[in-house]
Amino acid sequence: PTPFSLKGLLIAAWLILVSGAYYVTHKPLDGTTALRLVQTAWDLGAAGLLVLAAGGIGRWLLPNLPVRPAARMAVQAAFGLGVLGLVQLAAGSVFGVSARTGWISALLLLAVFRRPTLHWLRDLSDMAEILQAGGRFGLLVAALTAAGLGLTFITAALPPAAFDALVYHLALPRVYLETGRFGFVPDNFFWGMPQTGELLYTWALSLTGRPETAALLGWCAGALALVGTLGYATQLLGARAGWAAAAALLAGATVLNELAWAYVDWFAYLFGLGCLAALHAAGDPGAPGRRGRIAWAGALAGFALGTKYSAGALLLAGLATLLLDDDPYAGRRVYARRLGNAVVFGLAAAAAFAPWPFKNVLAVGNPLHPFFIPTGEMTAERLVLYTGQPAWGGWENAVLLPWQATMTGLEGAPGFAASIGPLLLALGVLAPLGWGSLSPDARRGVRQAAVIAAVGLVTWAVAGRLSGLLIQSRLYFALFPALAVLAGAGFRGLDRFDWPGVRLGRIAGLVCLLVLGLNVLQTGAGALRDGAQAAFLGLKELESYSTGKLGMYHLAMAAVNDLPSAARVLMLYEPRGLACVPHCDPDEFLDRWTTDAAANRHDPNAIIAAWRSAGYTHLLYFRTGAEFFREDARFPAEDWLALNAVVNALEPVVDLDGVYILFVLP
Secondary structure: OOOOOHHHHHHHHHHHHHHHHHHHHOOOOOHHHHHHHHHHHHHHHHHHHHHHHHHHHHHHHOOOOOOOHHHHHHHHHHHHHHHHHHHHHHHHHHOOOOHHHHHHHHHHHHHHOHHHHHHHHHHHHHHHHHHHHOHHHHHHHHHHHHHHHHHHHHHHOOOOOOHHHHHHHOHHHHHHHHHOOOOOOOOOHHHHOOOHHHHHHHHHHHHHOOHHHHHHHHHHHHHHHHHHHHHHHHHHHOHHHHHHHHHHHHOOHHHHHHHHOOOOHHHHHHHHHHHHHHHHHOOOOOOOOHHHHHHHHHHHHHHHHOOOHHHHHHHHHHHHHHHOOOOOOOOHHHHHHHHHHHHHHHHHHHHHHOHHHHHHHHHOOOOOOOOOOOEOOEOHHHHHHHHOOOOOOOOHHHHOHHHHHHHOOOOOOOOOOOOOOOHHHHHHOOHHHHHHHOOHHHHHHHHHHHHHHHHHHHHHHHHHHHOHHHHOHHHHHHHHHHHHHHHHHHHHHHHOOOEOOEOHHHHHHHHHHHHHHHHHHHHHHHHHHHOHHHHHOOOOOHHHHHHHHHOHHHHHHHHHHOOOOOOOEEEEOOOOOOOOOOOEEOOOOOOHHHHHHHHOOOOHHHHHHHHHHOOOOEEEEEHHHHHHHOOOOOOOHHHHHHHHHHHHHOEEEEEEOOOEEEEEOO
16 A cells, blocks of 8 residues: 555545546436435434444343354344333333434443444354355355345335234334323223333334334344344354254245334344343353353343233243253252252343333233233223134144144234244254254254243143134244254254265255245235335335325325314224324224224214214224124124214215225214
8 A cells, every 4th residue: 555645635536526527417316216215224224223222232231142143143132122122111101202312312322332332243244154154055045035134124114014013013102202201002902012122113213203213123123133043053053054044934924024014023033032042051050150141041031021922932931941951960959950040030031021010000000911800991891802712723723733833824814824934844843863963062052942942832832722812923933043943953954864865955955945035036026016116216106105005094094194183083993093193093902883882872973972072073984894893793783783873974074985984073
């Protein structure tokens, strides 16, 4: 290199001048595309700010976690995100939520933990070594994974359209920001659920005011979870098996597409991965500092439970792992040590989870609201309607759960309601194949994954027989890291087990690439059909994109938002309220009509008068949604007669082909 000189500066200025002058008259992007990309960069930057803060906090709290750097990065970020969720709960309750408090607290955290954050980021370089060690197979899986991440990123950067995000994952954060603080939301029974994910979304939403920022935060959490899965499986099983574990996970259409939906299941997965890796990092029974690392694992299980009640399956599985710990010694002292480890794990999980039942006790007196006890807006009738659903299908769904969840689970269909792909099952059951060639450390990790998977699947099966809602696969994403590790172990066993003239590892690799490739192709075709790529680049209006994704619902929300600011809209048979809360009251239980009709003796005039006295000025009636319930035996015929009378008595303001009708209440 030559020393700095005026000549060099002039040459650099000349290059910049000529290049800049060229693009004055040869614009590579039009204004709409440039604006859309700038908005996406802003959303990603705001979401990334929270991820960096989480990584720095986790690095500071868990600086010497003895796992591979890529896995350590994910575990530390998971712990940091759990802490940030609790920070937002406390700060939002006491100081409120706003753009100012969101930015100040995020930047302050980043400044305080700047050094741990830089060290945390350096661990990302481990991905280059894993990619190189994975060979051609790893390179191809990485390319398909990158394509899947890119497609879901595009969707996440666009206005949200997934059902649960519109009902509560993003709707509750919008209410908190509109009201200025975290507080009880009596009209939305999902408020009683643990809300680690929702409060992280609240923080992200406060930074920009755009739900796309929250969706991109969820996407970042999922991407970190993939990095951690790859790193942890590679540590135990080698790079090729690590890439196979990632492929098995992303082979599920629901698993891949949920990266873009602003749901909270990927947060649960990340916490589950952290718990699994921390349990392994605790070392063998005689390792120094083991109890402390078990406590970290318990806290991560508590964070998972603080994201979804159903993640309690991970807590039970973690306890079982410690109680069944492989110990070379025997005797009464060993059992006491195992029990002590389980107690430490359970207490740490309880401490991390405790704020969520505590806020329920303060609000309604029921720590597990909205379940078990009629409290708040969850009346006894609603409790039966919501939790009293019979088990879906027959006993084969419990006895053959892995097979049934894989083969009959379809996204949006009844029952398992998710497509999880074939590779978790196909490769996972082959995990014992390479057992003899594993190192003692790898055996311990695979054994822990097997115990967590087995106990978790039994819990899932039993819960599914208690209620039809509890059979859904996405409720148990916290268990999927263990399933991914077992799939990687199965691939490794095939990779090392050859029949004469047949290389099973090559066949397994081709199957992984084919299945993952088909899933990425399906995701890309869906995005292309929805016009996601065109909307992302500004070649399609966002209004047109949202209408294509949401149909008449988007037009109905536009009609509601066109009403005067003083209007308050009651919604019947439509639970999705993100676009209009808090000026609308969605029908989250889908029983508002039944409740109001019974309370007013099915008298149309009395029902309308009750709505007016409650402050409602308009009624949004989702007629198609109502028709879906007309044949449901739980609702009496007189409900429908009274509903017809009310609809006929009201004056429509907007009629969207009879699908949605907006009425004014006289």
